[in-house]
Amino acid sequence: MAGASSGHVDPTGILVEANLHLADYIIVAPVVVPVLFGALLLMLRGKTRWHGQIAILAMALLALSTGLLLQRVSAEGPVTMTMGRWLPPFGISFSVDIAGALLAFVSSLIALTGAVYAASTTTTLERRYGFYPFFMLMMAGVSGAFLTGDIFNLYVWFEVLLISSFGMIVLGSEQRQLDGTMKYAFLNLVATTLFLIATGLLYGLLGTLNMADIWQKLNASGDPGSAARAGPVTTIAILYLLAFSMKAAAFPLNFWLPASYHTPKFLVSALFAGLLTKVGVYSLLRVLLMLFAQERLVLADTIAWVAAFTMLAGVFGALAQSEIRRILGYLVISGIGTMMAGLAVGSLTAITGLMVYAVHSMIVMTALYLAAGIMARLSQTSSLSASGGLYAASPWLAAAFLILAFSVSGLPPTSGFWGKFVLVRASVESGAWWLAFVILLSGLLTTIAIFRVWIFAFWRGGPQDTPDGAEAWKVEPLEKAYRQGAFLALGALVLLTLAIGLMPEALLSTSADAARGLLYPGDYIGSVFGGGQ
Amino acid sequence: MNTIIFRTVAPYLTALMVVFSVFILLRGHNDPGGGFIGGLIAASAFAIYGIANGVAPVRRALYFHPITLAGFGLFLAACAGLPSILAGVPFLTGLWVFPTVFGVELALSTPLFFDIGVYFVVVGSITAIALGLEDRMEN
Numbered sequence: 189m190a191g192a193s194s195g196h197v198d199p200t201g202i203l204v205e206a207n208l209h210l211a212d213y214i215i216v217a218p219v220v221v222p223v224l225f226g227a228l229l230l231m232l233r234g235k236t237r238w239h240g241q242i243a244i245l246a247m248a249l250l251a252l253s254t255g256l257l258l259q260r261v262s263a264e265g266p267v268t269m270t271m272g273r274w275l276p277p278f279g280i281s282f283s284v285d286i287a288g289a290l291l292a293f294v295s296s297l298i299a300l301t302g303a304v305y306a307a308s309t310t311t312t313l314e315r316r317y318g319f320y321p322f323f324m325l326m327m328a329g330v331s332g333a334f335l336t337g338d339i340f341n342l343y344v345w346f347e348v349l350l351i352s353s354f355g356m357i358v359l360g361s362e363q364r365q366l367d368g369t370m371k372y373a374f375l376n377l378v379a380t381t382l383f384l385i386a387t388g389l390l391y392g393l394l395g396t397l398n399m400a401d402i403w404q405k406l407n408a409s410g411d412p413g414s415a416a417r418a419g420p421v422t423t424i425a426i427l428y429l430l431a432f433s434m435k436a437a438a439f440p441l442n443f444w445l446p447a448s449y450h451t452p453k454f455l456v457s458a459l460f461a462g463l464l465t466k467v468g469v470y471s472l473l474r475v476l477l478m479l480f481a482q483e484r485l486v487l488a489d490t491i492a493w494v495a496a497f498t499m500l501a502g503v504f505g506a507l508a509q510s511e512i513r514r515i516l517g518y519l520v521i522s523g524i525g526t527m528m529a530g531l532a533v534g535s536l537t538a539i540t541g542l543m544v545y546a547v548h549s550m551i552v553m554t555a556l557y558l559a560a561g562i563m564a565r566l567s568q569t570s571s572l573s574a575s576g577g578l579y580a581a582s583p584w585l586a587a588a589f590l591i592l593a594f595s596v597s598g599l600p601p602t603s604g605f606w607g608k609f610v611l612v613r614a615s616v617e618s619g620a621w622w623l624a625f626v627i628l629l630s631g632l633l634t635t636i637a638i639f640r641v642w643i644f645a646f647w648r649g650g651p652q653d654t655p656d657g658a659e660a661w662k663v664e665p666l667e668k669a670y671r672q673g674a675f676l677a678l679g680a681l682v683l684l685t686l687a688i689g690l691m692p693e694a695l696l697s698t699s700a701d702a703a704r705g706l707l708y709p710g711d712y713i714g715s716v717f718g719g720g721q
Numbered sequence: 722m723n724t725i726i727f728r729t730v731a732p733y734l735t736a737l738m739v740v741f742s743v744f745i746l747l748r749g750h751n752d753p754g755g756g757f758i759g760g761l762i763a764a765s766a767f768a769i770y771g772i773a774n775g776v777a778p779v780r781r782a783l784y785f786h787p788i789t790l791a792g793f794g795l796f797l798a799a800c801a802g803l804p805s806i807l808a809g810v811p812f813l814t815g816l817w818v819f820p821t822v823f824g825v826e827l828a829l830s831t832p833l834f835f836d837i838g839v840y841f842v843v844v845g846s847i848t849a850i851a852l853g854l855e856d857r858m859e860n
Contacts, residue, residue: 207809207810208809208810208811209809210806213806213812216802216812220799220802220803220812223795223799224796224799224800226795227792227793227794227795227796227799228792228796229792230788230789230791230792230795231789231792231793231796233786233788233789233792234786234789269811269812270811271811271812271813271814272811272812272813272814272815273810273811273814279811318788321792
């Protein structure tokens with residue numbers, strides 16, 4: 189059967205012939221490692237004692253592999269591996285450029301701190317419900333989405349991370365969690381369906397799903413009126429914009445995020461806020477900026493308006509809320525708006541700023557949710573009016589939250605400053621003064637919203653109606669293991685945002701390279717078709 | 722279902738269906754069949770056993786929790802990609818060996834192990850859902 193004939197087929201022109209070295213497998217390692225560990229933890233679901241440690245090991249390996257990948261891509265340019273040895277565009281390719289590798293690396297660092305936080309804070313019940321397998325498989329989905337070079341495969345990784353995130357968000361099965369999960373699940377499924385419809389139309393139009401091949405077919409002649417562009421390309425681009433904006437929680441499709449992110453455990457909110465919406469932003473970059481560059485120019489005004497409204501809706505929402513996690517949820521949305529402003533401008537500087545801001549936002553939003561988790565654990569509530577006196581309870585937490593508050597508002601000396609600085613400069617350069625103004629305004633309002641949290645929760649002597657000068661705070665002391673794990677994770681993220689703020693050169697130059705790779709994807713295309721690996 | 726005919730037949734039917742599912746799984750490489758459909762057949766076999774005799778005997782007979790089986794399947798499928806590292810070809814490339822066992826040439830390949838992995842994922846997850854629903858019906 190297959191055996192008898194396969195020896196005689198000439199593989200030239202059908203199969204990839206180059207030999208690979210062990211080092212080439214870091215292209216797939218960020219997906220294979222979490223899948224293997226996720227499956228392992230699923231098998232060990234009855235014996236949960238070592239889950240935390242195994243997860244830390246897995247995330248450390250993930251961070252190591254994505255770090256090596258980023259280093260390699262920065263040095264050598266984009267790399268491609270096509271699964272099953274089939275030549276692209278027929279095989280499913282993993283094509284990694286600097287943008288994908290950078291975001292995959294930062295997300296794996298966040299996952300590592302998340303695993304450290306989880307190891308000391310998850311209960312046995314949560315482990316038995318399968319928190320860790322879901323966590324690992326979600327990371328496989330996130331890494332896969334950042335690394336894949338095939339648009340249908342991107343859809344598959346979205347599904348993987350979405351289904352795992354359903355499991356994580358409903359963990360505990362409280363009524364309000366089910367309520368949040370329904371909103372989250374339904375709206376995300378609608379977005380995924382739009383994504384699938386757009387991909388179906390695109391495949392019908394061009395007959396290919398490989399992103400490099402799509403780019404070639406759309407831009408082959410360089411003529412905007414070419415045969416490929418005669419089809420409904422703009423419609424497809426708008427469908428993608430809609431689907432990914434919904435995933436990223438951009439205005440007016442942002443309402444699902446604050447309605448669901450305050451219900452699960454704090455660590456889950458932190459991971460979602462740090463990772464999932466950024467996958468949406470990355471997909472917008474990859475698809476709209478790289479593949480549909482001409483259509484993005486047509487849609488630039490629309491995207492700018494969406495960005496402005498998203499920023500403002502986010503900060504006004506944050507000002508109106510009184511529960512810490514709802515405030516943070518709105519700040520996530522505001523950050524998405526800031527990134528979309530970069531997409532709307534679309535110049536090299538703007539995309540550089542976008543990448544810097546995305547990295548910053550991943551770190552800071554995760555850290556803020558983790559800090560909110562510790563605050564809620566200390567004061568046994570996450571309502572602002574009922575908390576207070578936390579400065580006396582934990583000065584270190586107050587200091588960490590203060591730094592994060594500076595960072596999320598975009599003030600120096602933190603990472604938030606650089607992202608906003610570059611984005612504002614790019615907007616002004618391209619003549620979009622009003623967009624620069626909105627970015628700065630949203631920064632100002634964010635300052636008010638987040639310092640309101642700091643003043644109420646830390647500075648005030650006790651809950652609402654405590655007289656001035658009095659100290660009426662009461663806190664639950666933390667167990668030693670909880671304190672160590674939680675503060676280690678939070679401290680690492682705070683140091684990271686400070687380090688980027690003080691020494692931004694490395695991130696700025698990597699982001700500029702990433703932006704160049706997205707705007708001029710010649711090397712990316714070359715890594716897929718130019719001889720292949 | 723409390724008919725004595727069904728309860729008597731169910732164990733034999735289940736055994737037959739599981740054997741058939743393995744046959745479908747192995748047939749799948751070159752003919753219609755494969756891990757997914759084989760897994761569905763096996764899962765429906767366990768569902769039938771559960772309807773006839775209750776959920777507890779099925780769980781006892783399976784020994785492993787269905788979700789554990791699914792995890793094992795995922796692990797096996799992911800591992801099926803790893804031999805390609807040794808061969809220096811891209812991940813998940815189909816690799817074949819043809820050992821002769823008792824004078825019969827066997828065609829063993831990484832796609833086979835991938836398919837067995839799919840089989841276990843489908844058996845595990847569908848059986849978990851079916852048993853969960855049947856549990857609810859009994860109470």
